[in-house]
Amino acid sequence: MWEFLAVCPPGLEDFVAQELQALGLSGKKIEGGVVFQGLWREMLLAHLWLRVASRILLRLARFRAETFGELKRQAAKIPWEIWIPENFRVRFRVTSYRSRLYHEGAIRERLEEVVSRKRGRSIREGEEELAVVVRVVKDVCTISLDPSGDLFRRGYKIGQGLTALRENLAAALVLASGWEREAPLLDPFCGTGTIPAEAAMLAAGRAPGLLRRFPFEAWPHFPRELWEALKEKARAREKPPPAQPLIFAADASEDMVSATRKNLEALGLSAWVKVFQCELKTLAPPKGGPGYLVTDPPYGRRVRLRNPEGLYRTLGEILRQRFSGWRLTLIFPSHRKRALEKLTGLTFRTLLVTEHGGLRCAFLKGL
Known part of the structure; x- marks a missing residue:
């Protein structure tokens, strides 16, 4: 089973949990989202029907890393060639909090090096873009794939204005x-x-995701x-x-x-x-x-x-x-x-x- 995090603005976790329950999916509420498990069917249902979530992250790995060497060794174990196809370029979003590896730019550089080496080419090349979310908290690194992009966008807005309620x-x-x-x-x-x-x-x-095209479709x-x-x-x-x-x-x-x-x-x-x-x-x-x-x-x-x-x-x-x-x-x-x-x-x-x-x-x- 894959592990997902349905990310949402703070305070809205109950709504997301109720939506997952309506889909027959049980989830665990955490601050800023709801964790749930599944495979392709569950992932697609969530992308199609969740209204209140901002995005859905697919966890690839979670490990402890106090040095850049350990970060690279653990990241190299991830089967990047499976999750990031040839036609995709990669964009890392890194945050670090209360960790020895505190320099977010340096973390990003090491991970780009690992993924580029495993794929045999630069991660900045490709027709499609896929975001990888890296969160380091108290020396524990969680690496997740973002297959949804901005889930809150429904794909219909052609009329624009100054107001921007998501x-x-x-x-x-x-x-x-x-x-x-x-x-x-x-x-x-x-x-x-x-x-x-x-x-x-x-x-x-x-279904709010009915008009959207998602990165995972490629x-x-x-x-x-x-x-x-x-x-x-x-x-x-x-x-x-x-x-x-x-x-x-x-x-x-x-x-x-x-x-x-x-x-x-x-x-x-x-x-x-x-x-x-x-x-x-x-x-x-x-x-x-x-x-x-x-x-x-x-x-x-x-x-x-x-x-x-x-x-x-x-x-x-x-x-x-x-x-x-x-x-x-x-x-x-x-x-x-x-x-x-x-x-x-x-x-x-x-x-x-x-x-x-x-x-x-x-x-x-x-x-």
Whole structure:
């Protein structure tokens, strides 16, 4: 059996464990991910269906190394010729913490030398790229292959914008909201439509990895027939859209509204979402409520706001006056929770704390 680590942002391990369990795979939660075992079928299922994981790592070796000589001897035991085909170049990502081998660049150089020698040519040559993740902690070196790349990318985004909520964080936010699929869901700051798109995929039963091409697909021993069969089974599970959309995406920017429409069309789920331009002060609840407001509001880091205090005061007023009974879940810098409560006049409960765009952020539920 191979050992995998489904990596995720901190605080989201429970979601990944639940997704693996739904696939019939048992996992062990650790900080920053969930460890699970399997072979090709389990690996492919995880790549096809995991929404909240950032990437999936395949462990190649774990050993103790206090010297560069020991590092090279142990690394040479790995069958690199099996895991890295001829048409691949290799990129090492190295981190070292509290270890005698503390120089990450020197670790990378030694490993590049070992792999190049075993393959008989430079690891920097090749049409495809494969990442190898090396983590040295307290003199214990773990070497893993990254066959997934950025798993959080769904492969549909053609409409771009300044806001950049990662897809796996958006999926986790929707899941954390407790959204019941028969109730409406509204994102009043939709940006490029990441949250509505993830909600649509959940409602439709869309496998998030269905549109992706992964690095492992170029391996000569890749079981293509099994992969196509799993994808065909996933397609057959998708649900048709409802007669009237229950997911709503709004933004004050016409450019963002246009980007959202393009992305939903590329995803093939535009029938699930009603997209419209709307200034916050004119926002009104859609029919079918009360429902769920799930959003990643602007907070002045990625998008410069002229009057952030006014925006959040307006948001609080509108939610109190027009959205009685609606359930609010948002992501926001955790250190600014009290300021958010003061400006909006709302009370929030912290569901979890994670990282977003280099910031420590919290999933907050309105009370």
